[in-house]
Amino acid sequence: MNINLTESSKIALNALRTHKLRSFLTLLGVIIGVMTVITVVSIIEGLDAYVKNQVLQFGSDTFSVQKFPNFVTSFEQFLEYNKRRDLTVEDMKAIEERCEKCKAAAAVQSKNGTVKVGTQSIEDVEIRGVTVNAPFMGQIMELSEGRHFTDFDIDHAAHRVIIGADVAEKLLAGRDPIGLELKINEVPFEIIGVAKKTGSFFGQSLDNFVRIPMTMYQRIFGARDSVFIQIQAYRESEVPQAMDEVRLIMRSRQHTPYNKDDGFSMETAATFIDLWENFSRGIFVVTIAISSIALVVGGVVIMNIMLVSVRERTREIGIRKAIGARRRDILVQFMIEAITLSGVGGLVGALLGLSIAFVISALSPLPVTIRWWSVLMGMGLASSVGLFFGIYPASRAAKLDPIVALRFE
Amino acid sequence: MGKNGNRPMILTEDLWKTYEMGSEKIHALHGVSFEIRQNEYVAIMGPSGSGKSTLMNVIGCLDTPSQGKYYINDRLVSELSDDELAYIRNKEIGFVFQTFNLLSRATALHNVELPLIYNGTPSVERLERAKASLVKVDLGDRMGHKPNELSGGQRQRVAIARALVNNPSIILADEPTGNLDTATGVEIMNLFERLWEQGNTIVLVTHEHDIAAHANRIIHLRDGRIERDEIVRQVEAQKPQPQTTEAAT
Incomplete structure (x- = not known):
C-alpha cells in the first residue's frame, strides 16, 4: 500500500x-x-x-486615568467625552494621598514644539511636562547620563530639562550635554539628563522628546488641557482594588451622582491587549x-x-x-x-x-x-x-x- | 490454492450474457457450460462476434454473467463483491492482452511488481518475486527498461511475467500474438508451451488456427454457443484428462 x-x-x-x-x-x-x-x-x-x-513594557501593575479612552470609535462619542472635566495635577495628588492600594502616581502632559541649542533647532519635538514619578512608571525611562527630576525641581518649576536620545544626537552631536542650555519656545533650560535610546514604534521614533517639570510646562503652555494620570499598584493582583479606590476618589472629586457614569476613563495594559486581540481576530x-x-x-x-x-x-x-x-x-x-x-x-x-x-x-x-x-x-x-x-x-x-x-x- | 487434479479449476454452468440494445436483446453468451482442469492448455476459438471476448471477460472476472454459474476453484464468482472480484483477478488470474497493456511510465520490473503491490506483498519479497518472474521469461537483463524501450515480443514477455508473478490458477491470454510478427509470435507461443510444461494452466483466446493449434484442447464458439469442444493433442497419463462436456447445436 x-x-x-x-x-x-x-x-x-x-x-x-x-x-x-x-x-x-x-x-x-x-x-x-x-x-x-x-x-x-x-x-x-x-x-x-x-x-x-510594547504593552507589557507599560507594566502590568500600572493603569491610567484619562479624559478620553484609548479608542474613540465615533465623532458623537468624541463630543460626549469632550464634555468631561479636564483632569488636573491636583487629581493626581489626591489619588496619591488617598488611595491606599496605590504605590505611586504621576501626571504627564505633552505638546509638540520647537527646541533650540545655540542656533540649531528642531521642530516637532514632543515636549512633556512630567511629575517626579513619571519616569519610573509605565514605560520606564532610563538615563544614559545625568539625573532625574527631584521634588524640588517640580515644586519650583525649575528651568531644567531631560532630553531624548534623538534630540541629543541631532542638536549636540558629541558634545557633553549636561549643563548646556536648550531653549523650548524661546524659554531657556539647563540640560540635566539624557534618556537612553528606546527605538521606534511603527516607524515613529520614541526618542524625539524633551521632559520638563509639569509646573514649568503649565507656565509655558497653560494649565487648560487635561493631564494623563498614571498609577502604579503595589502588586499586579491588587490592580482591580486600586482601580476601585481611584474610581471612588475621582467620582467624589468630580461630584458624580451615583446614577451617572464616570466622568473619566481608566485603562490598563490588559484592556489594551483585549482591544488589540479583537482587532487582529477581525483581520x-x-x-x-x-x-x-x-x-x-x-x-x-x-x-x-x-x-x-x-x-x-x-x-x-x-x-x-x-x-x-x-x-x-x-x-x-x-x-x-x-x-x-x-x-x-x-x-x-x-x-x-x-x-x-x-x-x-x-x-x-x-x-x-x-x-x-x-x-x-x-x-x-x-x-x-x-x-x-x-x-x-x-x-x-x-x-x-x-x-x-x-x-x- | 486448491489446485487438485480431480476438481475442475474452472466450471461454468449455463452461462448467459445478455445486452440490451434499446428494445432488442443481444445474447453474447447463449448458455455456455464447460470445465477446465489444472494444467490444461485450452484455446477458445471463434470468429469475431462469437462471444469469445465476452467469455474471456467473464472467466477473467472482469465481467459478470447475466445468468448461470461460474466457479473458479470452487468459489461461485457470480456472487462475489467488487473487492472479492479484484482479489480473484489479482490472485487467481494472470492476464495477457493483445495490446500488452503495460504501464508506459513504469519500468519492466515495476510493471511486474504491480500485482504484488495490490495484494500487499512486502517490498523485499515483491522485488525478489518480480525479478524471478522476469528471469522466467528471459528478461533478466531488461528489468530497468520502460515499455517503449522494448520490442513487441519483449513487451509481451513482460506482460507474461506480470501474469505469472502471483502464481495464478490460470493464465488467460487474449490474442497474445495479435500485435506481433510471425517469428515473434512463435517465440511467445513457445514460451506458453514451456509455461504449460512447468505446470501452469493456460486459456488462450484466438481466432487463428495456427495459434490455437498450440493448445491441447480447442473450444469452438459460434454465436455465443459452444460449437465443438475437441481434444487435439493427447498428453501423458499423469496429466488430467480434459472432458468433452458439450457439443451443442
Whole structure:
C-alpha cells in the first residue's frame, strides 16, 4: 500500500514537471489563497509580538486615568467625552494621598514644539511636562547620563530639562550635554539628563522628546488641557482594588451622582491587549474569508484537471483493475495525486507569502514575524483543499468498469 | 490454492450474457457450460462476434454473467463483491492482452511488481518475486527498461511475467500474438508451451488456427454457443484428462 502512496505522489510530481505552465495555472488559485493567509499571518504575528511587547513594557501593575479612552470609535462619542472635566495635577495628588492600594502616581502632559541649542533647532519635538514619578512608571525611562527630576525641581518649576536620545544626537552631536542650555519656545533650560535610546514604534521614533517639570510646562503652555494620570499598584493582583479606590476618589472629586457614569476613563495594559486581540481576530476572519474564495476557486480548478487526468488515464485504470486493484486502491491513488498537486501549490504559496512578508518587513516599519510552521500550515490548508476537491474525480476513477476502461482508446 | 487434479479449476454452468440494445436483446453468451482442469492448455476459438471476448471477460472476472454459474476453484464468482472480484483477478488470474497493456511510465520490473503491490506483498519479497518472474521469461537483463524501450515480443514477455508473478490458477491470454510478427509470435507461443510444461494452466483466446493449434484442447464458439469442444493433442497419463462436456447445436 505505501508504495502505492509514493508512486502516486511521484506520478503527480512528474505531471507537474512535464506540464509546467498548465500546473501553474491549475494551482494559481491555491497559491494565491495560501499566499494571502501566510502573508497576513506573518504580519499579524509580527504586530502581535510587537504590540504585546510594547504593552507589557507599560507594566502590568500600572493603569491610567484619562479624559478620553484609548479608542474613540465615533465623532458623537468624541463630543460626549469632550464634555468631561479636564483632569488636573491636583487629581493626581489626591489619588496619591488617598488611595491606599496605590504605590505611586504621576501626571504627564505633552505638546509638540520647537527646541533650540545655540542656533540649531528642531521642530516637532514632543515636549512633556512630567511629575517626579513619571519616569519610573509605565514605560520606564532610563538615563544614559545625568539625573532625574527631584521634588524640588517640580515644586519650583525649575528651568531644567531631560532630553531624548534623538534630540541629543541631532542638536549636540558629541558634545557633553549636561549643563548646556536648550531653549523650548524661546524659554531657556539647563540640560540635566539624557534618556537612553528606546527605538521606534511603527516607524515613529520614541526618542524625539524633551521632559520638563509639569509646573514649568503649565507656565509655558497653560494649565487648560487635561493631564494623563498614571498609577502604579503595589502588586499586579491588587490592580482591580486600586482601580476601585481611584474610581471612588475621582467620582467624589468630580461630584458624580451615583446614577451617572464616570466622568473619566481608566485603562490598563490588559484592556489594551483585549482591544488589540479583537482587532487582529477581525483581520484574521476577513483574511480567511478572502483567501477561502481563492482556495475554493483553486479547488474547483484542481477538480477539473483531475477529471481530465482520470479521462486521459482511463486505460491505465483498466489495467490496474485487471491485475487486482480494488476501487479503494484507485481512489487512494487519485486522492494522493490531488493532494500532492495542491500540496505543491500550498508550498509555493507559503514560500511566496513568506517572501512577501519578508519584503514588507524590510521595506516598511511594519514588524513581521516569519514562522516556519506557517509553511506547514499552508501546505496543510492546500492539501485539505486537494483532499476535498479530489474526492469526486477519484471516485469517478474508482467506479470505472474495468472492461470499459481497458477498451478505452 | 486448491489446485487438485480431480476438481475442475474452472466450471461454468449455463452461462448467459445478455445486452440490451434499446428494445432488442443481444445474447453474447447463449448458455455456455464447460470445465477446465489444472494444467490444461485450452484455446477458445471463434470468429469475431462469437462471444469469445465476452467469455474471456467473464472467466477473467472482469465481467459478470447475466445468468448461470461460474466457479473458479470452487468459489461461485457470480456472487462475489467488487473487492472479492479484484482479489480473484489479482490472485487467481494472470492476464495477457493483445495490446500488452503495460504501464508506459513504469519500468519492466515495476510493471511486474504491480500485482504484488495490490495484494500487499512486502517490498523485499515483491522485488525478489518480480525479478524471478522476469528471469522466467528471459528478461533478466531488461528489468530497468520502460515499455517503449522494448520490442513487441519483449513487451509481451513482460506482460507474461506480470501474469505469472502471483502464481495464478490460470493464465488467460487474449490474442497474445495479435500485435506481433510471425517469428515473434512463435517465440511467445513457445514460451506458453514451456509455461504449460512447468505446470501452469493456460486459456488462450484466438481466432487463428495456427495459434490455437498450440493448445491441447480447442473450444469452438459460434454465436455465443459452444460449437465443438475437441481434444487435439493427447498428453501423458499423469496429466488430467480434459472432458468433452458439450457439443451443442
